[in-house]
Amino acid sequence: xxxxxxxxxxxxxxxxxxxxxxxxxxxxxxxxxxxxxxxxxxxxxxxxxxxxxxxxxxxxxxxxxxxxxxxxxxxxxxxxxxxxxxxxxxxxxxxxxxxxxxxxxxxxxxxxxxxxxxxxxxxxxxxxxxxxxxxxxxxxxxxxxxxxxxxxxxxxxxxxxxxxxxxxxxxxxxxxxxxxxxxxxxxxxxxxxxxxxxxxxxxxxxxxxxxxxxxxxxxxxxxxxxxxxxxxxxxxxxxxxxxxxxxxxxxxxxxxxxxxxxxxxxxxxxxxxxxxxxxxxxxxxxxxxxxxxxxxxxxxxxxxxxxxxxxxxxxxxxxxxxxxxxxxxxxxxxxxxxxxxxxxxxxxxxxxxxxxxxxxxxxxxxxxxxxxxxxxxxxxxxxxxxxxxxxxxxxxxx
Numbered sequence: 001x002x003x004x005x006x007x008x009x010x011x012x013x014x015x016x017x018x019x020x021x022x023x024x025x026x027x028x029x030x031x032x033x034x035x036x037x038x039x040x041x042x043x044x045x046x047x048x049x050x051x052x053x054x055x056x057x058x059x060x061x062x063x064x065x066x067x068x069x070x071x072x073x074x075x076x077x078x079x080x081x082x083x084x085x086x087x088x089x090x091x092x093x094x095x096x097x098x099x100x101x102x103x104x105x106x107x108x109x110x111x112x113x114x115x116x117x118x119x120x121x122x123x124x125x126x127x128x129x130x131x132x133x134x135x136x137x138x139x140x141x142x143x144x145x146x147x148x149x150x151x152x153x154x155x156x157x158x159x160x161x162x163x164x165x166x167x168x169x170x171x172x173x174x175x176x177x178x179x180x181x182x183x184x185x186x187x188x189x190x191x192x193x194x195x196x197x198x199x200x201x202x203x204x205x206x207x208x209x210x211x212x213x214x215x216x217x218x219x220x221x222x223x224x225x226x227x228x229x230x231x232x233x234x235x236x237x238x239x240x241x242x243x244x245x246x247x248x249x250x251x252x253x254x255x256x257x258x259x260x261x262x263x264x265x266x267x268x269x270x271x272x273x274x275x276x277x278x279x280x281x282x283x284x285x286x287x288x289x290x291x292x293x294x295x296x297x298x299x300x301x302x303x304x305x306x307x308x309x310x311x312x313x314x315x316x317x318x319x320x321x322x323x324x325x326x327x328x329x330x331x332x333x334x335x336x337x338x339x340x341x342x343x344x345x346x347x348x349x350x351x352x353x354x355x356x357x358x359x360x361x362x363x364x365x366x367x368x369x370x371x372x373x374x375x376x377x378x379x380x381x382x383x384x385x386x387x388x389x390x391x392x393x394x395x396x397x398x
Contacts, residue, residue: 008250009377013384014284016313019325025297034287034306035299040317040337042297043309046288047342053288053307054079055344060289060306070185073225074232076286076344083343089221090229090347093210099350102136106358109135114366117396121373124392125246128363133241133355137234142206143195150191155235157184185231192227233348241352243282243381243388244273245359250392251276251327253372258329263364272329273356277315277338279327284312285385286340311337312387367396 010017016038025039037043046053056079058071071077078086113128134152138144143151195208203209211226221229252259252272262268288307293300301307315336316324339346346352363370372378376393 008254009380010387011284011380011382011384014312014387016310016316017280017387021316021318022313024299026299029308032308034308035301037296037307037309038313038317039297040314040320040335043311043314043337044341045296046307046309047337047340047344050079050083050343052291052294054291055083055288057287057289057306069224071228073221073228075229075347076232080343085216085219086221086225087343087347088216089214089219090211092214092216093207094347096350098140098207099354102140102351103354103358105139106132106136106355107362110359110362114362120397121393121395124249124394125242125389126391128359129242129246129389129392130238132245132359133238133352134234136351136355137237140207141195141230141233142199142204142208147191151188151234152238154184154188155238188231188234189227192230193223196223196226236346237348237351239386239388240282240346240348241355243280243386244276244352244356246378246389246392247280247282247387248273248276248356248360249363249370249394250372250378250389251279253370253394255327258327259370262329263368266361266364268329269357269360269364270353271331271334273353273360274334274336274338275327275329275331276356278321278331278334278336279315280387281312281315281336281338282386282388283338283340283346284387285310286344308385311340369396370394 008017016022022036022038025042026035026037028034029036037046056071056077058077062070073086075083075087075090109132110128113131116122116127130152131148134148134155138148138151192208196212199206199209199212203213208226208230211221211229214221252262258272262272286309288309290301290303290305290307292303295301315321315338318324320335321331339349339352371394373393373395378392379390381388381390
């Protein structure tokens with residue numbers, strides 16, 4: 001099952017998605033002034049050692065005060081010991097029990113959204129992939145229905161503005177990208193500040209109120225931390241689940257044997273989702289900064305260097321995955337890095353998996369056939385650190 005991957009318009013940097021193995025587990029990228037980390041064991045080594053490989057990458061690209069305002073409360077940019085305290089505060093509200101209780105609501109929403117499909121074709125991203133996670137997250141936060149499109153718009157603007165990071169000084173494209181992202185984040189931040197003030201005055205039974213009330217060892221989240229975490233939740237939750245669902249359907253279209261197999265045996269749906277996370281990883285890369293001189297895979301790297309850890313490439317490492325270019329719906333074990341690893345393992349992974357499992361089962365129930373349209377090809381996100389569809393037109397007939 002090594003289907004027609006070349007027909008997908010995937011970012012040219014992602015050569016491993018086209019059947020090629022990196023020449024080395026790690027190598028310096030002169031063009032952007034960073035180290036590309038491709039290997040799975042090497043990526044695990046980095047993700048497991050936040051003391052040596054810092055996540056506070058924003059400080060390298062924006063002034064410290066600006067980084068503080070924009071990223072205080074953003075779990076992806078915090079190192080220990082602050083990370084442990086922040087994650088504990090947030091985890092008190094974003095619990096597995098809470099996520100599990102959303103299954104019925106997710107199923108209802110999926111059916112409602114798919115009821116819009118009346119002909120023999122539809123765009124999965126437009127009809128289901130994008131609205132479903134936004135509605136779920138807004139429901140959790142207690143955001144009015146009328147504001148969903150507003151939040152989705154800010155998240156999409158931020159994503160569209162992203163460009164390949166570079167450590168080279170004076171890169172005008174990167175500067176414009178960072179400014180555009182900051183503007184979208186600021187607008188969303190002001191919105192959530194108003195929501196936080198409203199919850200402080202009149203608490204509700206929603207996630208935003210629980211974040212305000214969350215307390216560990218006498219400490220609570222500040223307004224800035226709540227706003228930045230909520231921004232992350234909207235952006236990451238909306239984008240990752242959208243790409244996960246779209247990528248899974250795209251893989252099943254490209255590999256008809258896998259599609260037939262999972263339709264026959266629905267117990268395979270969870271492992272199909274995991275294989276999709278490996279094969280087309282929504283979050284293709286993450287960044288770290290070395291806090292001291294290190295050596296990885298025999299390569300010496302000085303302190304203060306930026307590493308681009310390619311989860312997507314690590315998920316094709318033939319040292320770890322047998323036949324990595326094969327899409328195997330029953331792959332086991334499957335130690336992919338689709339949700340990261342270590343202290344920064346994605347907090348929203350259980351929700352993304354639940355939404356993917358519920359939505360995929362309903363899609364398979366309602367549509368005996370789902371195929372991409374040769375005359376209307378999928379379009380992919382342009383930022384290199386993501387892999388996923390902007391649009392995914394599908395046909396429900398031959």
